[in-house]
Amino acid sequence: MLFKLWQVALFTYRESLRQRIVYGVLICAALLILFSLMFSGWFMRDILKIILDLCLAAVSLGGLLVPFFVAINLVAGDIDQKTIFTILSRPVGRGLYIVGKFCGLALLACTIIGILTLATLAALWGAALIFDPFFLRNLSINAILVAIAMKALATLVLIAVAMLWSTVTTSTFLATLLTLCSYIIGQSVESVVRFLVLQQNQLDYSPLLRLVAEASLYVFPNLAAFNFQHQAAHGLAIAPGEVLFALVYGLSYTAGLLILAVLLFSRRDLS
Amino acid sequence: MSKNIGKNSDKSPDKDCDKRCNTSRHRASRVRKTGALLLGLLLCLPLAVAAGHQVFLAHLNRADEQISRLVTLPEGLVKLATMEFSGPASDFLMFKVMVYLGEKLERQENPAPQEWQLAHQAICQVTNLDERFWDPYLLAMTTFPWDAPQLLPQTVGLLEKAALARPEDHQPYYFLWFLHAYFLDDAGQAARYIRLAAEKPGAPGYYPTLAARSALYAGNPMAGALFLEGLSGQTNNPELRQYYAKRIDALKKIAFLQEKVDAFTSRFGFAPTRLEQLREQGFVSALPEDPYGGQFFIDAQARVYTTSKLVEAKQEKKEANKQAH
Numbered sequence: 001m002l003f004k005l006w007q008v009a010l011f012t013y014r015e016s017l018r019q020r021i022v023y024g025v026l027i028c029a030a031l032l033i034l035f036s037l038m039f040s041g042w043f044m045r046d047i048l049k050i051i052l053d054l055c056l057a058a059v060s061l062g063g064l065l066v067p068f069f070v071a072i073n074l075v076a077g078d079i080d081q082k083t084i085f086t087i088l089s090r091p092v093g094r095g096l097y098i099v100g101k102f103c104g105l106a107l108l109a110c111t112i113i114g115i116l117t118l119a120t121l122a123a124l125w126g127a128a129l130i131f132d133p134f135f136l137r138n139l140s141i142n143a144i145l146v147a148i149a150m151k152a153l154a155t156l157v158l159i160a161v162a163m164l165w166s167t168v169t170t171s172t173f174l175a176t177l178l179t180l181c182s183y184i185i186g187q188s189v190e191s192v193v194r195f196l197v198l199q200q201n202q203l204d205y206s207p208l209l210r211l212v213a214e215a216s217l218y219v220f221p222n223l224a225a226f227n228f229q230h231q232a233a234h235g236l237a238i239a240p241g242e243v244l245f246a247l248v249y250g251l252s253y254t255a256g257l258l259i260l261a262v263l264l265f266s267r268r269d270l271s
Numbered sequence: 272m273s274k275n276i277g278k279n280s281d282k283s284p285d286k287d288c289d290k291r292c293n294t295s296r297h298r299a300s301r302v303r304k305t306g307a308l309l310l311g312l313l314l315c316l317p318l319a320v321a322a323g324h325q326v327f328l329a330h331l332n333r334a335d336e337q338i339s340r341l342v343t344l345p346e347g348l349v350k351l352a353t354m355e356f357s358g359p360a361s362d363f364l365m366f367k368v369m370v371y372l373g374e375k376l377e378r379q380e381n382p383a384p385q386e387w388q389l390a391h392q393a394i395c396q397v398t399n400l401d402e403r404f405w406d407p408y409l410l411a412m413t414t415f416p417w418d419a420p421q422l423l424p425q426t427v428g429l430l431e432k433a434a435l436a437r438p439e440d441h442q443p444y445y446f447l448w449f450l451h452a453y454f455l456d457d458a459g460q461a462a463r464y465i466r467l468a469a470e471k472p473g474a475p476g477y478y479p480t481l482a483a484r485s486a487l488y489a490g491n492p493m494a495g496a497l498f499l500e501g502l503s504g505q506t507n508n509p510e511l512r513q514y515y516a517k518r519i520d521a522l523k524k525i526a527f528l529q530e531k532v533d534a535f536t537s538r539f540g541f542a543p544t545r546l547e548q549l550r551e552q553g554f555v556s557a558l559p560e561d562p563y564g565g566q567f568f569i570d571a572q573a574r575v576y577t578t579s580k581l582v583e584a585k586q587e588k589k590e591a592n593k594q595a596h
Contacts, residue, residue, distance in 0.1 A: 043362075
């Protein structure tokens, strides 16, 4: 079974590499990292923060490419164009198909993020050559690596979301739209709930609104939980407990979404 | 079979000719198409460059457009809308503020009060997006109190925000000390801030001594010059270093003339009313020139200052001053 899973994952990985958009965005991200070196030279003191802000944004964008452009095209496209029957006619179950696709896409996301991480480290090395060490005194490689690892985890969650929507809907457009909505809600729901909790004594709002907002915090993926970019950019220490909770949250949420996707996909009438 | 071969061989020259004709026609049409496309490109490119340049020039003259529309949006909304990209958004907005102010300083124009207000609003937005970002606070500290004194209370507010956002950093309190000692002449508050700065890790050992000397810093040009010299040494941007250098030069010249005025007063028992008196009595061999294009003078309290108020004078005024000098 593991061999079959590996084969589906490898097939997905190879198939996704054939989409040239991946290489295009990789080149753009690498250029952005080079640009960060030039751009940071304009600033007065926080040069390291500028470089890391831009490089980590490039890592995020590179990661987002997978759920938005590759995952939906592969899964919803398979169903849309009926190519799924070719795969399912072989001894591969529906559950294995979903999990295998996810593993292949996760491998692709890790490849892209890995390349961009190397580019980030190269940009930092370039900065060490160009700028006075005073401007790089807050550099913390550990914080940068943790922030990137958490970005990778957020990407995995989003891939699982994209896969879930792809199994539920019948068109790639709808799946993209739903994934985009989940991403926007996931990025902002924590801020909204925090605002409502902090302002509860000053503002008069409906308890139902707060209930809906709080429910959204648990229903939708809280992507802000994986955002350690601020700490990495400012060289601040990251609490291990916080990372551990984010890790457990990310893995369990992804597993939950995949189980749900498998359940829905198993009952789906593909004909 | 042989007939067929014969037939085919009879037809083949015509077919070959047709093929060749078709190929040459196809080639000619391809050349024509490529030529038309190249011609189109040659027409479009200069048009796009010229129009793009006109758009850029039009934007250059629109003050409110030069920073960003983000400035005028509510802080909460901007923070929410930028999602995980609030860090890069703060960097780009800060870059726009620096270009905006940098262009003004390059053109030797002092921004109007509403333009300073816009810059302040933009800096507030930058610090809303990333409240630990030190550059906006630094820019506010080194420009607002000196060039836009009406923004002094807002600068104090910004630095208090910095002190909260950067609890391990001694610099926000040090800046607050300087603002209260030098500009606001409030020795009590200044002493409180420098004590808070001294408690922070890595604070220089001389901070506690500044608490007792805060009153001496009020309007003291040498103190201002030394403060800016300290900041200039830690600044990467060459344009800002140039901006600091000019102000330091002017402050040092004021401090030098003040020293001579004090020496004159102690020798003759009365203060000079004109700076020329210093030259006439041999205290100075020549009077220094104000780098901002103004003229140094002695006020009624025997303090040396300049007609430029350390703000860039207009070019014509500068030339007139030079001629008068």
